[in-house]
Amino acid sequence: MCGIVGYIGQEEAAPILLDGLRRLEYRGYDSAGLAIFDPKDGLRVVKSKGRIQALADLTQDGTALKGTMGLGHTRWATHGAPSDLNSHPHMSEDGTFAVVHNGIIENYMEIKEFLQSEGIHFASDTDTEVVAQLMEYYYEGNVLDTVVKVLNRIQGAYALGIVCADCPDRIIAARKDSPLILGCGSGFHLLASDVTAIIKHTREVCYLDDGEIAELTADSFWVYDAYLRPVEKERHHVDWEISAAEKGGYEHFMAKEIIEQPKAFRDTVFPRLQEGRVVLDDLQLTPAYLAAMDKIYIIACGSSYHVGVAAKYTLEKLLRKPVEVTLASEFRYCDPIVTEHTLALVISQSGETIDTLAAMREAKALGARVLAVVNVVGSTIAREADDVLYTWAGPEIAVATTKAYSTQLALVYLIGLYCAERLHTLLPEEYAAIVAELKEIPQKLEQILSNREDIQFFASIYFNHPSIFFIGRNIDYAVGLEGSLKLKEISYIHSEAYAAGELKHGTISLIEPGTLVVALAGCGKLFEKTVSNVVEVKSRGADILGLTTVSRAEELAKTVDHTISVPDTHPLLLPTLEVVPMQLFAYYVALHRGCDIDKPRNLAKSVTVE
Ligand code: AGP
Numbered sequence: 327m328c329g330i331v332g333y334i335g336q337e338e339a340a341p342i343l344l345d346g347l348r349r350l351e352y353r354g355y356d357s358a359g360l361a362i363f364d365p366k367d368g369l370r371v372v373k374s375k376g377r378i379q380a381l382a383d384l385t386q387d388g389t390a391l392k393g394t395m396g397l398g399h400t401r402w403a404t405h406g407a408p409s410d411l412n413s414h415p416h417m418s419e420d421g422t423f424a425v426v427h428n429g430i431i432e433n434y435m436e437i438k439e440f441l442q443s444e445g446i447h448f449a450s451d452t453d454t455e456v457v458a459q460l461m462e463y464y465y466e467g468n469v470l471d472t473v474v475k476v477l478n479r480i481q482g483a484y485a486l487g488i489v490c491a492d493c494p495d496r497i498i499a500a501r502k503d504s505p506l507i508l509g510c511g512s513g514f515h516l517l518a519s520d521v522t523a524i525i526k527h528t529r530e531v532c533y534l535d536d537g538e539i540a541e542l543t544a545d546s547f548w549v550y551d552a553y554l555r556p557v558e559k560e561r562h563h564v565d566w567e568i569s570a571a572e573k574g575g576y577e578h579f580m581a582k583e584i585i586e587q588p589k590a591f592r593d594t595v596f597p598r599l600q601e602g603r604v605v606l607d608d609l610q611l612t613p614a615y616l617a618a619m620d621k622i623y624i625i626a627c628g629s630s631y632h633v634g635v636a637a638k639y640t641l642e643k644l645l646r647k648p649v650e651v652t653l654a655s656e657f658r659y660c661d662p663i664v665t666e667h668t669l670a671l672v673i674s675q676s677g678e679t680i681d682t683l684a685a686m687r688e689a690k691a692l693g694a695r696v697l698a699v700v701n702v703v704g705s706t707i708a709r710e711a712d713d714v715l716y717t718w719a720g721p722e723i724a725v726a727t728t729k730a731y732s733t734q735l736a737l738v739y740l741i742g743l744y745c746a747e748r749l750h751t752l753l754p755e756e757y758a759a760i761v762a763e764l765k766e767i768p769q770k771l772e773q774i775l776s777n778r779e780d781i782q783f784f785a786s787i788y789f790n791h792p793s794i795f796f797i798g799r800n801i802d803y804a805v806g807l808e809g810s811l812k813l814k815e816i817s818y819i820h821s822e823a824y825a826a827g828e829l830k831h832g833t834i835s836l837i838e839p840g841t842l843v844v845a846l847a848g849c850g851k852l853f854e855k856t857v858s859n860v861v862e863v864k865s866r867g868a869d870i871l872g873l874t875t876v877s878r879a880e881e882l883a884k885t886v887d888h889t890i891s892v893p894d895t896h897p898l899l900l901p902t903l904e905v906v907p908m909q910l911f912a913y914y915v916a917l918h919r920g921c922d923i924d925k926p927r928n929l930a931k932s933v934t935v936e
Pocket of ligand 1: 627678679
């Protein structure tokens with residue numbers, strides 16, 4: 327997804343902006359650019375297709391651009407192919423304005439045609455350029471008034487950074503549906519898409535809300551509503567370490583974040599277990615509300631959706647209430663059955679996924695109470711939900727999620743226990759057993775990670791397979807979905823995840839000698855059933871990589887070609903252990919294939935366009 331950085335202060339802006347853009351690389355991009363106001367030469371824009379290093383080479387690491395105010399941008403192409411001309415910043419035809427944008431201007435074509443009919447010439451194929459040209463069209467000397475007119479004219483999602491050659495002592499910003507943060511420093515101020523880009527300079531931030539406009543100078547900033555009425559903003563202190571957003575000696579962020587899972591799980595769960603009970607202070611779900619609750623609607627995308635698939639099994643078991651899981655992008659258009667007694671459980675690592683944000687707003691409008699599980703503090707979903715529980719996984723930089731997925735699962739377990747205690751749907755001894763086992767999970771994760779060479783070996787055998795299947799039943803199927811996505815995301819190998827019992831209803835036709843099938847058979851009550859499905863594919867020549875618990879490994883080894891085992895645990899907590907070998911398998915396969923593991927092609931860490 328696009329990344330925005332802005333700086334206004336006493337220091338040379340370009341090197342600061344380049345460093346900020348490098349810290350946003352994980353968001354995914356295909357081009358980058360800078361706009362700097364030079365006191366001698368005016369507003370200068372340098373931009374290019376490709377990596378940020380190309381931009382650094384063009385500007386001698388920013389030293390060739392003089393000036394203490396500017397904007398930087400990394401572009402993830404939506405409208406207009408990746409190219410130098412389509413890169414941001416975009417300038418107005420007369421060179422007065424430079425604009426960077428994250429989001430989509432949905433009515434850009436009609437605006438572009440109108441402006442062209444007014445004699446304005448466009449340089450790019452992008453939607454964003456209409457903002458720069460509209461600024462020139464409406465400009466009569468007051469930049470803020472001009473911004474209001476432009477925002478009233480455009481439709482869609484935007485995080486905007488705007489600079490004007492006539493007033494180089496300020497940066498203007500505006501947001502709707504796409505995140506934007508202000509960084510507050512002494513003698514300088516910053517603008518960014520997320521905290522990672524600016525934490526090196528300041529930990530004091532403000533989060534812009536939808537419809538707000540900000541004006542930043544070196545010494546101060548102001549925030550206004552859509553009518554330019556001043557808005558008081560709360561300052562937040564960011565308390566995670568910069569090192570948390572750096573590789574720390576690992577070859578890839580993904581490797582670091584897989585290894586961090588025991589700590590992330592411990593940080594997320596242990597503070598919320600007090601004297602043998604789950605304590606979720608942030609939660610306001612009363613016993614009366616829970617008793618009247620008619621359904622839990624889990625809404626998410628991608629891996630967060632896969633957490634929801636696993637959560638359905640867990641929460642229905644613990645609460646004995648209906649749980650429906652749906653893709654956020656589908657929820658809005660399926661005429662969902664939602665009442666005031668529906669709890670919408672919205673799961674999102676970034677807290678900015680626009681499909682999930684829009685679906686959450688729809689669920690709220692239909693009367694649901696929203697509980698969000700989010701990793702990024704202060705993100706839009708977190709701020710708009712009725713209740714929010716943060717995963718304390720720390721910043722997750724790799725596009726392919728790992729520790730955020732497993733800490734989201736962890737919070738689902740805690741939510742289930744919290745609600746079951748209030749609904750009296752769990753015997754005290756069962757409750758105690760699960761709480762006790764939660765405390766064992768970090769060391770069991772460490773055990774799995776200490777044996778990762780076995781998985782590296784299997785990856786070395788199978789990394790060139792054109793297609794890999796994941797099968798499992800019940801909660802194993804949920805983990806198989808995530809294992810398949812991880813493999814596809816970072817190794818670009820085609821993969822399918824199937825409920826093991828469903829394979830024979832069609833897809834087994836694709837199984838032929840040499841096809842690799844990863845069979846997840848950790849779910850004890852269905853072990854025999856799953857093994858019989860394994861025999862079905864084995865009889866058609868498939869190679870089988872089996873995954874199960876230690877207590878069943880010997881039995882499974884009689885049927886499969888290779889066996890991976892995870893420590894035994896409570897059946898409801900199994901996904902947290904099973905997913906780690908799946909993550910490692912995907913990682914090592916991608917490593918063997920020489921893929922760009924942290925920044926896979928076509929992908930973005932936070933998808934803020936529909
Ligand atoms: C997961 O590895 C992917 N990066 C992707 O599927 C991701 O889970 C999805 O885009 C949802 O992101 P969110 O959790 O930030 O909402």
